[in-house]
Amino acid sequence: MQRHLISAADLTRDDAVLILDTAEEMARVADRPIKKLPTLRGRTIVNLFFEDSTRTRISFEAAEKRLSADVINFTAKGSSVSKGESLKDTAQTLEAMGVDAVVIRHGASGAPYRLATSGWIDAAVINAGDGTHQHPTQALLDAFTMRRRLVGRDAGLGQDLSGRRITIVGDVLHSRVARSNVDLLHTLGAQVTLVAPPTLVPVGVHTWPCEVSYDLDSTLAKSDAVMMLRVQRERMNAAFFPTEREYSRRYGLDGLRMARMPEHAIVMHPGPMVRGMEITAEVADSDRCTVVEQVANGVSIRMAVLYLLLGGNEPAVTHTRTTEEK
Amino acid sequence: MDTQDPQNPQHDLPQDPPPSDARPVLEGPDIARVLTRIAHEIVERAKGADDVVLLGIPTRGVFLAQRLAAKLAEITDRKIPVGSLDITMYRDDLRMHPPRALARTEIPGDGIDGRLVVLVDDVLFSGRTIRAALDALNDIGRPRAVQLAVLVDRGHRELPIRADYVGKNLPTSLRETVKVQLAEEDGRDTVLLGAKRTAQQ
Numbered sequence: 199m200q201r202h203l204i205s206a207a208d209l210t211r212d213d214a215v216l217i218l219d220t221a222e223e224m225a226r227v228a229d230r231p232i233k234k235l236p237t238l239r240g241r242t243i244v245n246l247f248f249e250d251s252t253r254t255r256i257s258f259e260a261a262e263k264r265l266s267a268d269v270i271n272f273t274a275k276g277s278s279v280s281k282g283e284s285l286k287d288t289a290q291t292l293e294a295m296g297v298d299a300v301v302i303r304h305g306a307s308g309a310p311y312r313l314a315t316s317g318w319i320d321a322a323v324i325n326a327g328d329g330t331h332q333h334p335t336q337a338l339l340d341a342f343t344m345r346r347r348l349v350g351r352d353a354g355l356g357q358d359l360s361g362r363r364i365t366i367v368g369d370v371l372h373s374r375v376a377r378s379n380v381d382l383l384h385t386l387g388a389q390v391t392l393v394a395p396p397t398l399v400p401v402g403v404h405t406w407p408c409e410v411s412y413d414l415d416s417t418l419a420k421s422d423a424v425m426m427l428r429v430q431r432e433r434m435n436a437a438f439f440p441t442e443r444e445y446s447r448r449y450g451l452d453g454l455r456m457a458r459m460p461e462h463a464i465v466m467h468p469g470p471m472v473r474g475m476e477i478t479a480e481v482a483d484s485d486r487c488t489v490v491e492q493v494a495n496g497v498s499i500r501m502a503v504l505y506l507l508l509g510g511n512e513p514a515v516t517h518t519r520t521t522e523e524k
Numbered sequence: 525m526d527t528q529d530p531q532n533p534q535h536d537l538p539q540d541p542p543p544s545d546a547r548p549v550l551e552g553p554d555i556a557r558v559l560t561r562i563a564h565e566i567v568e569r570a571k572g573a574d575d576v577v578l579l580g581i582p583t584r585g586v587f588l589a590q591r592l593a594a595k596l597a598e599i600t601d602r603k604i605p606v607g608s609l610d611i612t613m614y615r616d617d618l619r620m621h622p623p624r625a626l627a628r629t630e631i632p633g634d635g636i637d638g639r640l641v642v643l644v645d646d647v648l649f650s651g652r653t654i655r656a657a658l659d660a661l662n663d664i665g666r667p668r669a670v671q672l673a674v675l676v677d678r679g680h681r682e683l684p685i686r687a688d689y690v691g692k693n694l695p696t697s698l699r700e701t702v703k704v705q706l707a708e709e710d711g712r713d714t715v716l717l718g719a720k721r722t723a724q725q
Contacts, residue, residue: 231664511621512622514622514624
């Protein structure tokens with residue numbers, strides 16, 4: 199049985215809803231004076247970060263500590279990895295230490311999958327972002343935020359996102375957040391539209407379970423949620439689009455565009471935001487923008503995933519991926 | 525809670541039907557009567573139930589707590605705060621089974637600090653559920669005192685735990701099961717005593 203969380207595409211609808219419902223209960227722990235549960239006492243979790251990511255790492259760390267797990271943080275910088283140690287050697291070291299779970303962030307797409315399926319290590323593997331491939335807990339926390347805002351905190355229990363229309367805007371080509379979200383939102387019954395300049399749409403996008411548009415304005419009026427992706431300045435020189443201003447004019451979300459969205463619609467962003475480019479300060483600071491909520495929800499979702507994968511003698515979450523597909 | 529059913533109403537598989545040879549030991553009117561008695565005992569021991577908070581342990585403990593609260597309200601003419609306390613994350617057998625879906629923990633608005641908390645459950649068996657509940661309470665606040673009310677005490681304690689209010693003492697063998705059914709969840713009120721199914725059956 200699979201006992202890892204590698205890709206949002208591996209989750210069935212029931213598994214995804216179970217994770218969201220569990221996260222809803224975990225969120226209640228955050229409202230208590232003592233924000234701690236004894237559930238993972240005595241379990242060791244390693245946060246194995248080959249790429250810098252302060253947000254994701256501290257979110258996982260907070261979740262692990264709230265469940266009373268022992269946490270080891272490993273960053274590649276300054277470690278034996280920078281001296282040339284391979285992923286296999288690192289994994290075997292962790293295995294020898296008796297680690298129960300590995301939360302891995304890696305620049306190479308597929309590294310967590312390799313770790314989970316190579317037999318180097320017996321621990322559960324949770325993908326915290328691999329290259330341009332997947333970031334499943336981000337997709338789950340986004341879905342959780344949408345369900346809370348669009349369906350309701352209590353009304354949402356047991357519900358999916360059937361019939362909701364979600365627009366994802368920006369650098370889809372380089373975005374594991376977009377890929378994970380398309381997979382999960384489709385599983386949860388939502389209709390997804392990707393909006394991006396033609397140069398930032400990946401090859402083969404027609405096989406994804408979503409629509410693609412190059413025109414943001416025409417999709418806004420029928421969106422329940424608009425998710426802005428980060429445009430990395432370092433990609434600016436690569437001629438994916440003429441200028442920052444041009445991008446901002448066509449694909450940036452400002453107050454005027456936000457006003458065209460339905461009244462209940464929300465604006466999401468995985469952070470960190472580049473204010474003035476993909477999103478204006480006016481939109482980022484409005485009540486409809488859920489960036490801060492997404493951060494809080496991230497801890498609840500990660501607690502739910504860790505509990506469901508590690509809380510028992512076998513995981514509660516099953517996966518659709520079969521061994522034949524390996 | 526100490527019966528063998530997975531307790532969660534939302535995600536767990538449907539419960540096994542009670543064994544065909546199960547016989548009722550408490551029926552609807554008996555259950556109403558013992559709850560009335562327990563409510564009176566609570567008022568008597570707590571001298572008016574001024575600071576009583578009822579916390580049911582999901583699933584059926586919550587319904588019993590709500591029924592008790594209604595009866596207490598009748599007797600004392602005051603609204604009695606009632607909530608639910610999910611103990612899943614505090615169980616000592618978590619690592620022996622796949623993780624269960626979580627049920628709802630709902631603490632009444634005024635909290636439990638300095639109050640008399642009465643935990644309510646359907647069946648008292650090994651006592652491990654109550655131990656977990658005491659741990660869970662510890663993380664939520666500091667009650668003045670904690671008492672325990674159960675509909676059925678079937679014995680076989682594995683921990684030094686005793687109920688303050690018992691609906692019915694039911695001496696059982698370990699080869700028997702006790703199944704509580706309540707109208708809110710199962711469509712009827714009854715306590716069934718039956719033989720445990722073996723793996724072959």
